[in-house]
Amino acid sequence: MATPDDLRAHVLSLQEGLERMTYYEFLGVRPSSDYVAIRDAYYDRAQRLHPDRFVSFGAGSLQRSAYTVYKRISEAFSVLSDPQLRVAYDEARLRGAHRLDDVARARRRSPQERQISNNFARIYYRAAVGKLERGLLRAAWIDTQLGLSLEDAPGLRELESRILEDPEGPVALQEETIA
Amino acid sequence: MATEQEPVLGIDLGTTNSACAVVRDGRASVVRRGDDRIIPSVVAAMADGRWMVGTRAKKRRSVDPTNVIYSSKRLIGRRFGSPEVVEMRQRVPYKILEGKNEAIMIEAGGKVVSAVEVGAHVLTYLRQMAEEALGRRVRRSVIAVPANFTDSQRSATRIAARLAGLDVIRVINEPTAAALAYGYIEDTDRVIAVYDFGGGTFDVTILQITRNVFEVLATSGEMFLGGDDIDEVILRLMANAFSQQRGVAVQDNPVALERLRAVAEQVKIQLSTQSSASVHVEEVLPGQRSDLDFTLREEDLQPYIEPIIRRTIPVCQDALRCAGLSPHQVDEIVLVGGTTRLPLVRSIVEETFGKKPQTSINPMSVVAVGAAIQGAALMGSLVPMADGGVSAPTTGSSAVLLDVVPRSLGIHTLGGYVDFIIERNSAIPLEQTRMFTTTTDNQRYVRIQVCQGEDEVFENNLKLGELVLSGLRDAPRGEVTVAVTFEINADGLLEVRAMDKETGQQQVASMRVLGGLDDQEIEQLATRMASAGIPSSGGTIVPR
Incomplete structure (x- = not known):
């Protein structure tokens, strides 16, 4: 003591x-x-x-x-x-x-990030955005899902549909699932 | 020994009711005056110019409604134009006016007083009650405020306490206080949901305790949802019963309704412990033979109030979502507020979280008890224990409260946007520094608009006030850079200081808080408070 x-x-x-x-x-x-x-x-x-x-x-x-x-x-x-x-x-x-x-x-948060209140969900969101920019669809998908498991935020939903709408999206996800 | 040390008063200044407690001889006790442990947060202006506080003031609502101020907590520290105040102006019979600097003033008994002053009257009453009960002067206090209180609301509450002759050693969040009262500070990590269903407001807060560190994970609430809504239902049932018994409609008679309202609350309280309540009301219509006999069974009331109570469920779900938790991850549920005594509320809580809530401490005084325990812990004299008692000092084993900023803090930038300086949910205390540069030659001052909120557009947030940096040195534009440090202190209050980068000179940074009072106004209030007597009678303290 x-x-x-x-x-x-x-x-x-x-x-x-x-x-x-x-x-x-x-x-x-x-x-x-x-x-x-x-x-x-x-x-x-x-x-x-x-x-x-x-x-x-x-x-x-x-x-x-x-x-x-x-x-x-x-x-x-x-x-x-x-x-x-x-x-x-x-x-x-x-x-x-x-x-x-x-x-x-005091890094600026995007309006989407600002709507996410859970700190970890925000970290997943940011990571997913970064991975999506680099074309890492599968990795971005996992982060998005992890984020969504913590908070059902509009920003994360938007990312999810962006990945699904990407011409490569469904393919990338499927390949990984088989592997 | 605890008895030698001056006690710290733990205060719950509620929207509808207030209470206070102290830790004495190793036990937390609620302060009592006569049979009253719970004091209505009501202040009435009397014809002779005096103020009356508490139960007697509340009774005046039915005879002199325009001069009785209640729910003033909804007004304290807000701006006159804020949506909550607009709503309040439609709901209350007393007159709410705009004061200097968008402050809120209330007209009662031919006088105009600030919302802070009203809070100070209630706090003075509590302090005197404690002094009489303890037989000694009480100066120090720990005061509890809602977890979502903004900076202005917190500082206004502090000023009210100061006016009431109290030195606030700590401002604590109400849900945290409630959890402390239950002594959740042992070694196990826990998640606690504090379900606070009071007279006029509903709040739910998710707290995490990790190795004795308290964190507010999320808080959510409904501004206008509480026991008053249930009283309203009972009131309607009583008015209908009266119409049937007497053949006279009273649904539009304000005097009769106010008479019945006081009784409606009694009926609700009876139904918290009995399955049926019966009352006899004399002269519902003054001066006429118009008594009412009214009986209400719990099962007959249930269909009317269940929808009201169910409105708390989505609020709980929202808080859980923000905290990133599912209901089964909550380890304990703590109940706060008189409305949680209703059996139906308890069963809906159980249904929502899948486990029974804690009910061993009176939900009406649990916050005051927790504030008192924290007061004793801060003074290092006592350490709270799991059973709600307190033990001898052992440095380092009492709870540390680790609070977060409830809303982001930002400043106005070009185009009406916000530059966020302190993000929501950051742990306090903390500070952030920003640089500001002059834009014209020999510019003597810089004005900075400050807000709290999450919207990118400045106007959509709560405007806190204006920060003015003055007395800058003469220099061509762009050559004077002022470093402004925004600090949120341990009480969750904003402090601002500024420094000239070049010269290292401290600059004058004054924050004009909207809806707030300046030092001179506070001084005037203090003088006025000292001359306004509040009647008092003997008090005692009882174990909670």
């Missing part, structure tokens, strides 16, 4: 790393970690370092530090839990960045 002193030390060490530590380091995971590991690490950090844990310390510099640190934890998770943002971040990291810039993080 963490003592107040442990908590303080933990916050201060993370605060000291704000300008240099990567999102992975902030969450205490490896760049190769999968979604589940990242999510668990985030929940673990949230448990210990959420601003609510510092209310009884009273308003002061520790509370402010904890708040700043927690915002970064939250940002790290929002980037690393989104496959596209994670790819963008990994590229930025190769160029020496420790953080994904605001413009890249």
Whole structure:
């Protein structure tokens, strides 16, 4: 069980790393970690370092530090839990960045994406759109169906019919089924 | 020890009724005044200039309807022109006016007051009730608001609390509070549906608890669906019975209807625990021999109210769909709101989710209890346990509430579109920074319109207000770049700050919230509140 002193030390060490530590380091995971590991690490950090844990310390510099640190934890998770943002971040990291810039993080969603409220359904939608553009009909179909299993969104339905109406669509789907 | 520490008041400021609770000696207790644990969220303006709150104010609805303010929660933090307010103006007998900055004002007793002030009167009543019950000053509070409350509604509620002499240490979502009251914080991961069927509104929220972290997965609701609709059905049945017994129609007589309405609610409450309810109403028509004897059996009422209750099913399905879950994936169903006491509601809930809902905590006070538990947990003094009690402190094992932004936040861009800055369902607290550049030489200020919503077209969203960056330095156009940081804090409130990129100078960024009040107005209200007395009588606290 963490003592107040442990908590303080933990916050201060993370605060000291704000300008240099990567999102992975902030969450205490490896760049190769999968979604589940990242999510668990985030929940673990949230448990210990959420601003609510510092209310009884009273308003002061520790509370402010904890708040700043927690915002970064939250940002790290929002980037690393989104496959596209994670790819963008990994590229930025190769160029020496420790953080994904605001413009890249606030990637514009299309109107169709915006209608999808389930985060995972939106990720499947986006992946399906990308695959469809590259002509990967079968892969796009699977993502669309996975998305639809989570949320019956108009955008996903539209994709589904686009694949079916594609002259190659039924063929591609059939071939895969036989194989 | 808990007794030495100042208690934190957990508050449920409801549309129809309010309640408050505290954690004391390791137990969460609902605050009571006399036999009342539930206070109608009703404020009446009296002829002598005083305000009356609660049960006595509610009784005045039948004698002085235009001076009795109820359902003010539907107005707080909204703009005068918003669709909900337009709807309210058609439904309520009191007068709703437009104030400065599109704020909502209410005329009652020859005075014009803001919706925030009305909320503050109810909160003051709750605070005084708690102080009398506890025998000590109460300052700190945790206040619960609906999960889908916008930024303006949350901040207006906070201001109301401040006016009521309460320091809000946390704004918490109502469904989260309800789940906390049930102590769902043990090690198992669970999905909880909170089915909140109150007097005037219906909301369902899907919460996920993973390793003690609470997340709101989805929330859905109906603005105008509640116990009042059921009262209305009973009222019609009573009016028909009266016409038959007395040969006089009262369906169009407002005074008689108001008299019957108060009784209709009693009939509904009786039918929550009995299979038949009987009432005797004296003088339905004032000054005439016009008593009504009315008996209603549950099975006779059922065909009328079943369609109303069934309207909650698609709302539940919508929330489940948004959360990406099927009904069987929900582990627990928590009931909130007085209407959930009706046996028919419980069976429809069971039918919808395929399992029995939790009923061990009074649905009328479960939110207040949860807010009080969170208050104690925040102060680090107590840790809630599964049975609703609380144990000695063990740092790190109480619940952390991980909330998300209910609606996206964006700004107005060229052509009337929205540039979304913070996306819906992002975990809070969080911040996003945007750059703004001057477009004319020596431009001194930048104005930015801010909205909340999901539509690409700015006008189709809820306009929050206007952000003004002022005092910019003189420079040719395009040479001043201001970095504006939009931050949603742990209470879900928007904060904005700005910095000149070049000089690193902090800029003045002021947000004029539509329908909101500025600091000066709040000060004026505070003075006015201090002089308006609210009558009080002794209170006690009881275990929930």
